[in-house]
Amino acid sequence: MLTLGACLLIRLVTEQLKMSSYLAQEIHLARRHEEILSQRLELLQQMETYLGDKKTKKTWQTQAADAAHERNAALLNDIEAAEKKLQERMYLLPHPDTVKLETLYWASIKESLPKWEQFLLGRAEVPIGFGRMKTTKQNMSYPEDSQK
Incomplete structure (x- = not known):
């Protein structure tokens, strides 16, 4: 049988092994926690970049739509002015x-x-009566003269 001292020693060694095992696990978990935090930070930065690009694109599209709206309004005004001029001309009879x-x-x-x-x-x-006509000063002939 084991003596009390040997039992205490075994128990102490067992406790030490458990402690070192827990310490190794805690170190492993702490490293894993750091990796996860690093990945989270990277994903947050990517999301910020994506949202910034999306906001820039939306701003550009809004500006392009506004410019197109202004062009369309100007064209519509030009068409209406041209239509009005044509309508005014339509009522004018030729001499x-x-x-x-x-x-x-x-x-x-x-x-x-x-x-x-x-x-x-x-x-x-x-x-x-419509043959080739010579256009000289002495001999000028016109189709009307030949039909008379």
Whole structure:
């Protein structure tokens, strides 16, 4: 059997082993705690950077939207002003002499179109009376003179 001194010694050694085991565990936990705090700090910094970038982007988008709104408003004002001018012009009638000249012009076009149609389609030569004209001072001929 063991003596009382030996029992106390064993108990003391056992307690020492437990203490050193607890100390090793506590050191390990303290290191792990430091790692976790370091990771937390890093994540907080990343979040701050992300939120700052997001806020900057939102500010930029708001400014871009405001600028687009101003451009659109200016364009709308320009379109409305142009529309108003066109409406004012619409009510102004051209001078009667201008209307008469336009009417005569389009009547002459309609009258001579059948003569020129085949030529313009590339199926015939220049209509009679509309040949190549020489433009000299001595010999000036006009289509009207040849038809008279």
